[in-house]
Amino acid sequence: MSITKSNTKLTLLILGLLSAIGPFSIDLYLPAFDTIAHDFNTQVENVQLSLTSFFVGIAFGQIIYGPLLDKYGRKKPLLVGLAIYVVASILCAFTRDINHLILLRFLQALGSCGGMVGARAMVTDYYSSREAARVFSLLMLVIGVSPILAPSIGAFMLQHLDWHFIFIFLTILAALILVGTKFFLPESYAGNKDLSLAPSSILKNFWEVLSNRTFISYCLIGSISSAGTYAYLAGSSYIMQSIFGLSKSEYGLAFAFVASAMIIATQLNRWFLKRWSSAQISRIANIWQAAVGILMILAIALDMLSFPVLLILIFMFLFGYGFIFPNTSAIxxxxxxxxxxxxxxxxxxxxxxxxxxxxxxxxxxxxxxAWPMLSVMCAGAVASLMLHGFVRRYVKTNTDF
Structure with missing residues (x-):
């Protein structure tokens, strides 16, 4: 079944939700770090490891889903992943031990990453390369709403309910996405039943992808650039609440403000693509992001890092990333x-x-x-820019879109 004019908006909404379930699972419980640490009688840095385990689970899980999506089509693996996510979320809601939470977050990530992989693959199935960059920008609108809503929702829950209800909320949300995927998402690729899942065959396919210069170049540019975003996710809760004294609700509002930068950027990107190529846009955004990263280091080194300065700099940093992600992904x-x-x-x-x-x-x-978070943010942006310069000068890639 292919996308028609009558179901395009619904399809894009479901793809956006599938893409956002992972980020939403990250952002929703960020305001609860201190509360969870107190409840488990542990340190905040140990709770941060539950975020790290989630990232590891998503990274590892996507390798599993890729071959399954190519062999069995897009929808079946998506449904299995969502089912795993629902079970893991229920278990997270009732855990009473930080080590169990770290492990269950890993399992939860394994379920959520199917949606992220599947949504990107389906965009590639449905659209041409240049149009795909515009569609990725639309998906980023849904993904971008996640960090605006999620911390505020999480903070609201913490004010009126126990932190365990955060994971009950995620269970309900995933169940609704599962129903939408099952009954309303068109299958974009029936799969190749002859495709072997033998380790040697899977490795051969992965090598074919990794040996493509266009893929590996722009994959690394976008991924290294994203390091700063993940550093911000890991460190922002402590910095804004413990160092600058924000309440949980104020942190949610601050998080929403800086996240809006990505929404603005990704939607501007759709307009810029009418005039410039994805390669040109991502290169300029790389320069912008690296410059902001250096300003962050100068601000803290010169003891000028007030909360308003930090907020503006992070906004500018994520604004640059909002252009980098959709364009490097499409390329x-x-x-x-x-x-x-x-x-x-x-x-x-x-x-x-x-x-x-x-x-x-x-x-x-x-x-x-704030040194650890800002240093990693700056390092990722500068390294991505350096790689982009190397690729532009020495690597011939197909970037005519």
Missing amino acids: ALSPFKALAGSASALLGCIQMAIGALASAVVSLLHNET
Whole structure:
């Protein structure tokens, strides 16, 4: 079944929700870090590890889903993943031990990442390369709403309910997405039943994707750039609440403000694509993001990092990332159709692996200052820009869109 004019909006909404379930699962419980730490009689940095385990689960899980999406079609693996997510969320709601929570968040991530891989693959199935960049921008609108709503919802729940209800909410949300996927999402690719799931065959397909210069170049550019975003997710709760003294509700509002930067950027990106190529837009955004990262380091080094300054700089930083993600994703996935699932899996895996590393570094370097978070944010942006410059000069890739 293909997309028709009558079901385009509903299809895009479901794809957006599938893409957002992972980010929403991250953002919703960020205001609860201190509460969970107190409840489990542990340190905040240990609760941060439940975020790191989620990133690791998404990175690892996408490798599993890629071949399954190519062999069995897009919908069946999606439904299985959502079912896993529902079970894991229920268990998270009733756990009483931080180590169990870290493990269950890993399992929850394994369920959620099917939606992320599947949604990207289905966009590649449905649309041409240039149009795919615009559709990714639309999906980012839904994904971008997640960090605006999620912390505020989480803070509201903490004011009126126990933190366990956060995971009950996620259970209900995932169940609704599962129903929507089952009954209203058109299948975009029936699958290749002849495709072997033998390890040697899977590795061969993955190698075909990884050996494509266009894929690996722009996958790494986008993934390294995203390290700063994941560092922000790991460190913002402590910095804004413990260092600058924000309440949980104020943190939710601040988080929503900076997240709106990505929504603005991704929607402007749709207009910019009418005049410039994805490669041109992502390169300019890389320069912008690296410049902001350096300003962050200068601000804290010169003792000028007040809360308003921090908020504005993070807003500007995420504004740049809002242009980088949809364009580098579209370029990276453009060479693939039959292996779109495997390509999408590797793209997400690499991005989340780098994200997990970034969040882990922030946790390990935790010293009750903003230095760890801001240093990782700056390093990711500068490294991405340097790689983009290398690719532009020395690597020939198909970027004519």
